[in-house]
Amino acid sequence: xxxxxxxxxxxxxxxxxxxxxxxxxxxxxxxxxxxxxxxxxxxxxxxxxxxxxxxxxxxxxxxxxxxxxxxxxxxxxxxxxxxxxxxxxxxxxxxxxxxxxxxxxxxxxxxxxxxxxxxxxxxxxxxxxxxxxxxxxxxxxxxxxxxxxxxxxxxxxxxxxxxxxxxxxxxxxxxxxxxxxxxxxxxxxxxxxxxxxxxxxxxxxxxxxxxxxxxxxxxxxxxxxxxxxxxxxxxxxxxxxxxxxxxxxxxxx
Numbered sequence: 352x353x354x355x356x357x358x359x360x361x362x363x364x365x366x367x368x369x370x371x372x373x374x375x376x377x378x379x380x381x382x383x384x385x386x387x388x389x390x391x392x393x394x395x396x397x398x399x400x401x402x403x404x405x406x407x408x409x410x411x412x413x414x415x416x417x418x419x420x421x422x423x424x425x426x427x428x429x430x431x432x433x434x435x436x437x438x439x440x441x442x443x444x445x446x447x448x449x450x451x452x453x454x455x456x457x458x459x460x461x462x463x464x465x466x467x468x469x470x471x472x473x474x475x476x477x478x479x480x481x482x483x484x485x486x487x488x489x490x491x492x493x494x495x496x497x498x499x500x501x502x503x504x505x506x507x508x509x510x511x512x513x514x515x516x517x518x519x520x521x522x523x524x525x526x527x528x529x530x531x532x533x534x535x536x537x538x539x540x541x542x543x544x545x546x547x548x549x550x551x552x553x554x555x556x557x558x559x560x561x562x563x564x565x566x567x568x569x570x571x572x573x574x575x576x577x578x579x580x581x582x583x584x585x586x587x588x589x590x591x592x593x594x595x596x597x598x599x600x601x602x603x604x
C-alpha cells in the first residue's frame with residue numbers, strides 16, 4: 352500500500368510539473384490589474400502522520416471594489432465551486448471541500464486517499480484582456496488521477512467574457528496550423544521529417560491539427576494547450592505552447 356501511495360504521489364508531482372514548467376519559464380505577460388492569490392486547503396480528520404484525503408484550492412482575487420472585475424470575481428467563484436456532478440454548485444469553498452472529503456470517506460478505493468487540486472491562475476494581464484487558466488486534478492481511485500485545463504478570457508473594462516472563436520477565428524485555423532506545428536516540433540525537438548505517430552503522438556491520421564487544442568490570444572502571445580490524452584498518452588502529460596504574435600501575423604491585435 353505504501354508503495355502504491357508513493358507511486359501515485361510521484362505521478363501527481365510529475366504531471367503538475369509538466370504543466371507548470373513551461374508557464375513559469377515563459378512569463379510573456381505584464382501585470383496591469385492588481386490581484387492577489389487566495390488559497391484554501393483542507394484534509395480529512397484523523398490523518399496525523401499518514402497520507403490522507405485532501406483538497407487544495409487557489410484562485411486570483413481582483414479586489415472587492417464595485418465594478419467590472421468584481422463580476423469577474425463572481426464568475427471565478429462559480430468556476431471554482433463547480434461540483435463533480437453536472438449542475439452541482441457549492442455555496443462556498445468549505446461546502447466544496449466538505450462534500451469531497453465526505454465522498455472520500457464513504458468510498459471504496461482500496462484504502463487510497465483521494466486528492467483534489469483546483470487552481471485558477473492569471474496567465475496574461477493587460478489593459479484590454481485578462482487570461483485565466485484553470486487546472487483541475489483529482490484522484491478518486493484507480494490507476495492514476497485526472498488532469499484537465501481550460502482558458503477563460505475577460506475584458507477588464509467591462510468584465511465581459513471573450514470567446515476563443517473571437518480570439519482565434521475559425522477562418523484563421525488553416526493558416527495557423529503550420530505555424531503552431533513548427534512551434535510544437537521545436538518545443539518537442541522533433542525534426543520536420545519525423546512522423547508524429549512514430550514519436551508517440553495520436554493526432555488523427557498522423558496529421559497535426561488544432562481540433563483538440565485550447566487557443567487564446569492575450570498581450571503579445573498566442574497560448575495553445577492540449578489536455579492529457581488529447582494528443583499523447585497519459586504519461587506524456589499536457590502540452591502547452593506560448594507563441595509570439597510576431598510569428599502569427601493573422602492574429603496580431
